[in-house]
Amino acid sequence: MTLEHKFIEGSPDAPVLLLLHGTGGGPDDLVGLARELSPSAALLAPAGPVSEHGAARWFRRLAEGVFDYDDVRARTEELASFVLDARREYGLDGRRLVAVGFSNGANIGGALTLLRPDVVREAALFASMLPVPDPPAHDLSATRVFLSNGERDPMAPLPSNERFIQLLRERSASVTVHRHHGGHQITLDALQAAQAWLTA
Numbered sequence: 001m002t003l004e005h006k007f008i009e010g011s012p013d014a015p016v017l018l019l020l021h022g023t024g025g026g027p028d029d030l031v032g033l034a035r036e037l038s039p040s041a042a043l044l045a046p047a048g049p050v051s052e053h054g055a056a057r058w059f060r061r062l063a064e065g066v067f068d069y070d071d072v073r074a075r076t077e078e079l080a081s082f083v084l085d086a087r088r089e090y091g092l093d094g095r096r097l098v099a100v101g102f103s104n105g106a107n108i109g110g111a112l113t114l115l116r117p118d119v120v121r122e123a124a125l126f127a128s129m130l131p132v133p134d135p136p137a138h139d140l141s142a143t144r145v146f147l148s149n150g151e152r153d154p155m156a157p158l159p160s161n162e163r164f165i166q167l168l169r170e171r172s173a174s175v176t177v178h179r180h181h182g183g184h185q186i187t188l189d190a191l192q193a194a195q196a197w198l199t200a
Helices: 031-037 069-089 104-115 158-170 188-199
Strands: 005-008 016-020 042-046 050-052 055-057 061-063 097-102 122-126 144-150 174-180
Touching (some): 016 104, 097 104, 144 158, 158 174, 174 188
Parallel strands (some): 016 042, 016 097, 097 122, 122 144, 144 174
Antiparallel strands (some): 050 055
């Protein structure tokens, strides 16, 4: 496996949560959130492989809010390979896998759902944007996505998130949309909505 990561085993009956941190974060960042979402879940938490002035990220960007889409696609393939390898190494085949991402992690998680539905079929994404502008027309009828965004988030503007929702729904994904009045954050009501979605 190519990515530095942390793995914590959980109950075989609980999902495996793929934790995807935001810019400047690391594998431990979303562990607390994951325990709130599913206390007995197994946790697979890789580290973003790209350094932006020393801050770990999942892919390069050309400017604030401007993604290097070629790099997004390449890094999505890298992450997909990591997840498939981890499934084998940790005996996770047949277990439910849910990507959980915040900000930059939500964007790579979104790219995984659009580009590699063979790897990730469920995702809870907080403060996400459209990760790629013209994804292939995969059949996502078996895909479930929870999206929470703030109405006052300058870093993940709603129009980009709305376009992401549209592309998911055009491909027949089941999309649950949550909005809060805050900014670039995960609110308590967003966490509660994600808990309800995960156990639905």
